[in-house]
Amino acid sequence: MSTFVKSRPRRRGLSNASxxxxxxxxxxxxxxxxxxxxxxxxxxxxxVQSPDSTATNLSWPDNFYWxxxxxxxxxxxxxxxxxxxxxxxxxxVVVPITVIxxxxxxxxxxxxxxxxxxxxxxxxMIGLIMPxxxxxxxxxxxxxSMGLINNLVGVMLPQVGLFCAFGIFWMRQFFKATHPSLIExxxxxxxxxxxxxxxxxxxxxxxxxxxxxxxxxxxxxxxFLLALVVLDRETRTAPxxxxxxxxxxxxxxxxxxAAAIIVALPTVILYIALNRKIxxxxxxGAVKG
Amino acid sequence: xxxxxxxxxxxxxxxxxxxxxxxxxxPYLYIxxxxxxxxxxxxxxxxxxxxxxxxxxxGIIGAPVTFVGLDNYASILNxxxxxxxxxxTLVFIVTFSIxxxxxxxxxxxxFSRQKIRGLVFFRTVIFLPQVIASVVIGVAWRWVxxxxxxxxxxxxxFDASEGRAWxxxxxxxxxxxGLIGSWVMTGLTMVLFLSGVGRIDSDLYDAVKIDGGGAFxxxxxxxLPGLRPxxxxxxxxxxxxxxxxxxxxxVTTKGGPGKETIVxxxxxxxxxxxxxxxxxxxxxxxxxxxxxxxxxxTIAFLLREKDEKLR
Numbered sequence: 001m002s003t004f005v006k007s008r009p010r011r012r013g014l015s016n017a018s019x020x021x022x023x024x025x026x027x028x029x030x031x032x033x034x035x036x037x038x039x040x041x042x043x044x045x046x047x048v049q050s051p052d053s054t055a056t057n058l059s060w061p062d063n064f065y066w067x068x069x070x071x072x073x074x075x076x077x078x079x080x081x082x083x084x085x086x087x088x089x090x091x092x093v094v095v096p097i098t099v100i101x102x103x104x105x106x107x108x109x110x111x112x113x114x115x116x117x118x119x120x121x122x123x124x125m126i127g128l129i130m131p132x133x134x135x136x137x138x139x140x141x142x143x144x145s146m147g148l149i150n151n152l153v154g155v156m157l158p159q160v161g162l163f164c165a166f167g168i169f170w171m172r173q174f175f176k177a178t179h180p181s182l183i184e185x186x187x188x189x190x191x192x193x194x195x196x197x198x199x200x201x202x203x204x205x206x207x208x209x210x211x212x213x214x215x216x217x218x219x220x221x222x223x224f225l226l227a228l229v230v231l232d233r234e235t236r237t238a239p240x241x242x243x244x245x246x247x248x249x250x251x252x253x254x255x256x257x258a259a260a261i262i263v264a265l266p267t268v269i270l271y272i273a274l275n276r277k278i279x280x281x282x283x284x285g286a287v288k289g
Numbered sequence: 290x291x292x293x294x295x296x297x298x299x300x301x302x303x304x305x306x307x308x309x310x311x312x313x314x315x316p317y318l319y320i321x322x323x324x325x326x327x328x329x330x331x332x333x334x335x336x337x338x339x340x341x342x343x344x345x346x347x348g349i350i351g352a353p354v355t356f357v358g359l360d361n362y363a364s365i366l367n368x369x370x371x372x373x374x375x376x377x378t379l380v381f382i383v384t385f386s387i388x389x390x391x392x393x394x395x396x397x398x399x400f401s402r403q404k405i406r407g408l409v410f411f412r413t414v415i416f417l418p419q420v421i422a423s424v425v426i427g428v429a430w431r432w433v434x435x436x437x438x439x440x441x442x443x444x445x446x447f448d449a450s451e452g453r454a455w456x457x458x459x460x461x462x463x464x465x466x467g468l469i470g471s472w473v474m475t476g477l478t479m480v481l482f483l484s485g486v487g488r489i490d491s492d493l494y495d496a497v498k499i500d501g502g503g504a505f506x507x508x509x510x511x512x513l514p515g516l517r518p519x520x521x522x523x524x525x526x527x528x529x530x531x532x533x534x535x536x537x538x539x540v541t542t543k544g545g546p547g548k549e550t551i552v553x554x555x556x557x558x559x560x561x562x563x564x565x566x567x568x569x570x571x572x573x574x575x576x577x578x579x580x581x582x583x584x585x586x587t588i589a590f591l592l593r594e595k596d597e598k599l600r
Contacts, residue, residue, distance in 0.1 A: 024399050029411045032396075036415055036476060039429035042439045046432055056432035057442040101323035108319035120320065127331050129525075129585050131533035133554040134578040137561045137570045138337035139330065141348065161330030164323045193315055222422040224536045225554075229562060239422040243540050253432075260428040264421050271420045275413045282419055283481050283522065 047257035054253055065254065072258035079234070080259055083241035087266075090152055090227075090237055091220040094159045098216045099209060102164050106171025107197050111183060121172070127165025132158070132225045140229055154230045155237065159223060163216050170281070174208040175201065211277040218267045218278070238263045335578070341571035348567050361572040371573070374551045377463055378532060378580075381552065384467030385474050385531035390523055392471075393478030397486045397516060398508040401494065412483070415476035427540030430469050431456060456542050462549045466534075466541050473537075474530060478523045485519035486512060521592040528584050532577065553577040 038058075046056050048064045051071065073080055108114070109121050132139070139158060140149075148154030178201065186196045227240035236244065242263050245256070271278055342362070345355045365371045405411070418426060433439040434455035444450035455465040493511045502510070513520075535554025538544060544551040544559070551559075553573060561570035 018403075021399060021403055025396075025403055025405060028396055028399060029405070029415075032392075032475065032479065033411055033414050035472065036417060038439060039426070039433050039472070040417075042432050043425075043429040055437050056435045057437060057439045059442075097326075101326060104319045105323035108316040112316040112319070114313070114316035117316070120324075123332070124323070124327060126335070127327060129529055129581055130331065130335065130578060131529070131535075131554075131581075133533055133535055133557055134574045134581070135331060135334035135338055137557065137567055137574055138341055139334040140561070141567075142334060142337070157326065158330040161326040164326055165331070168323060193319075218420050222420075224423055224539075225558075228539075229558075239424040243424045243427075257428065257432070260425045264425040267420045267422070268417075271417065272413075275416070278420065279412070279416055279480055282416075282477070283484070 043257050043260060047254055047261055049254045051252055051254055056253060068252075068254040068258040069262065071252070072255045072262060080238075080241075080262065082234075083236060083238040084262070086152060086231075086235060086241075087221055087237040087239075090155055090159070091217050093156045094163065094220045095213050095216050097156075098160050098163045098167050099213050101160070102167025102171050102212065103197075103202075103205070103209065105164070105168045106173075107175055107193075107201065109168060110172040110175025111178075111196075111201075112193065121168075124165050124168050127162050128169065130162075132162065132223075136225060136229055139226075143230060149230055150232045150235055152231070152235070155223070155227050158226055159220055163219055167212055167216065170208065170212050171205075174205065178204065207277075211274075211281045214270055214274050214278055215281045218270065221267055338571045338574045338578070341567055342575050344568050346567045347565045348561075349565075357568065361568040362576075365569050365572050365576070370548060370551060370556060371576075373548055374553050374556045377550060377552050378534075380463055381467050381470055381531040381534055382528065384464075385470035385534070386524065386527035388471045389474035389478040389527055390520070392475050393482045393523065394513070394516070396479050397482035398504070398512055400483060401486050401489070401507065401512050408483075412480050416480050417476065418473040419477055423536035424540045426469065426473065427537060430472075431541060434465055457546050459546055459549055462542055462546055466538060466550050469537060469541065470531065470534065474527045477526065481519050481523050482516055485516045489515035517592055517594070521588060524588045524592070525585055528588065529581060532581050532584070553580075 042056065042058055045058055045061065046053075047068055048066060049055065049059075049061050049068075050063065050065055051068060053061075105124075109117060143149055143154040143158075146154075148157070182200055183196055186200045191200070221237075222239055223237070224239050224243070227237040228243065231237065231240065233241070233244050242259060343356060343358055345357045345361070346352065431438075435441075436452050436454040438455075440455065441450040441452060453461065455461050458465075489511060493515070494507060497507045497511055500506075533554060534552050535558065538550055538552050538555050539558070542550045544555045553576065557570050557573050557577070560566045560573060
């Protein structure tokens with residue numbers, strides 16, 4: 001950022017071009033922001049319309065029916081609190097396990113030398129590009145033979161398997177970038193690899209670990225296909241459960257909108273609190289090369 | 290210091306020659322827990338998909354399982370549904386990937402070296418769709434696209450609304466769903482290119498200006514080459530998103546009207562869990578995995594660094 005600031009005085013002679021650019025930039029940004037907000041705004045205004053309303057556009061409600069949110073929560077067509085709790089249970093198991101296995105493997109790939117390291121890492125990175133679509137068919141039958149169909153564990157385990165690919169990629173990058181002298185010094189002191197991880201690297205690893213945990217939470221919360229296939233209507237996670245009740249037959253359009261907002265709320269709150277870290281993390285989520 | 294380090298790394302390179310020690314296994318132990326999850330729930334199912342694609346099975350335990358070789362591939366490739374799904378994917382590649390990347394680049398070109406007030410706010414809003422569950426996005430956009438929805442309301446202002454229900458329209462449904470993809474991905478490409486442009490050496494821009502180059506020269510000789518790493522990431526993420534569009538299609542149109550918006554993901558779901566044609570579903574999944582893999586490798590190849598090209 002400092003480069004822009006530094007170069008500014010030199011640009012003064014070009015104030016015309018600059019002004020044009022400024023207008024174009026704000027025009028572009030304003031338009032993009034407006035287009036992004038529009039569907040959310042629609043969702044929000046529909047959610048506060050009178051319960052018998054069927055309009056789905058941006059009309060100012062004659063009265064704000066906030067009780068639609070209460071309806072969605074308590075007596076909608078579906079057990080929203082249960083769905084939310086299911087999602088929370090899944091995420092609260094998936095996040096710590098994914099983080100732990102990713103830190104361990106990322107540590108090995110980032111700091112230790114061993115045979116086949118590159119090949120093994122490459123194999124893990126398949127998980128970065130393979131969606132559940134590609135594995136869902138045998139995965140379903142595998143989970144069925146393990147007795148995990150209609151069981152939240154059947155959603156948790158495959159999520160850990162898929163998300164740890166990014167976790168390893170992410171933690172490896174961080175451990176690789178830490179100064180080797182830190183590790184060397186501990187080695188000279190006679191520390192074993194586990195000691196080095198625990199008392200040298202872990203204390204400085206909390207920022208990337210927090211980012212990883214946040215991203216995995218968001219992905220786990222939003223995961224759709226697996227939960228749709230593995231879980232039954234009544235035991236689903238919030239997004240997949242909501243989807244099974246959004247068909248054409250839904251009568252209460254405002255309550256459904258309110259429910260959708262409630263389902264989005266946990267990830268949106270996390271995002272607002274940690275947006276810088278989340279953006280940086282998602283942008284690195286693709287394979288480089 | 291450097292010499293000792295060099296010697297050290299040299300001695301570690303020779304490590305395989307000396308006697309095996311139990312501690313050589315340590316790195317593998319660290320990888321093991323992740324490995325168990327990954328192998329059991331990603332790698333094995335992937336190979337099972339490959340295997341399953343060569344058999345005929347209805348998924349019922351005890352039902353006959355017959356080896357049919359490549360017949361499943363032949364039958365899905367003879368199925369018009371498959372070709373519709375693939376052609377819809379092409380449309381999605383344009384809307385999920387090409388449109389957002391072009392918009393992102395346009396913006397990066399405008400932005401190069403400009404200070405933007407309130408950037409954090411804009412960035413936060415524009416990136417928001419990335420963290421929202423596709424079901425929620427689906428509900429929001431279904432309202433926008435309905436006959437009495439926001440889109441027709443806006444078109445009405447310009448007297449251009451025909452009261453069309455966009456997602457139920459045979460002509461428009463595919464484009465309508467595809468544009469949701471543009472809506473989701475453009476924030477990502479813009480933010481990505483924005484951070485990339487900030488990293489480009491400002492001397493390069495000065496050099497272009499001294500040469501008397503205009504905005505076009507600036508874009509093609511400095512901004513675009515400087516954004517190569519970001520371009521690779523953006524193309525990879527958006528292409529994968531275009532190919533794994535099951536979620537979005539399922540929550541907006543379920544593939545309809547008719548088969549106007551089916552994609553490989555919805556076909557896998559239909560074949561496996563509605564028609565019980567597991568072999569065909571698996572061969573469709575392998576086809577999808579193959580396309581993703583080829584596309585990702587192609588992007589990596591096309592956008593590789595120049596010096597790598599020489600090697």
